[in-house]
Amino acid sequence: MVAALSESLLTADKLPAFLADANKVLDAEVSDKGGASGLAVKGGYAAIKKVSPTIVSDALESFAPKFVERLEPYWAQHQQQGTGSFADLLVANSDEVAEQLLAVTDARAEASKRPALTKVYSSLRSSAKKHVVEALPRVGDLVQRHAG
Secondary structure, eight states: OOOOHHHHHSSTTTHHHHHHHHHHHHHHHHHHOOHHHHHHHHHHHHHHHHHOTTHHHHHHHHHHHHHHHHHHHHHHHHHHHOSSOHHHHHHHTHHHHHHHHHHHHHHHHHHOOOHHHHHHHHHHHHHHHHHHHHHHHHHHHHHHHHHO
């Protein structure tokens, strides 16, 4: 039996390295954005970081269990198939996977008591799915590297 994704990524001994690499993936995704929507993402990311220097790493730590929970069925499918990369599976199901991951951030934004963060999130939400889909290859590689 294959271990649950949460057992492979979220245990006390594995979580710090996973989160450090997740932070690098997020930074790389933001850095690679181009065009008008890329400027908006970069501006929003910079604005969020101004709220608190640890806000991104804190958010990743907070979101990680819910993101992993949403990725769990895809990881199980990947393990069952036994071929290809996890990134390829996520990309093949990109629309559905993006919606699953965005459901986590949408719920958090709705519950937020920080108007500045809610405003930034709301301004970026319309293009968020596109950006999540674009990030899935790196996300898949990240998960497979730490869970595989």
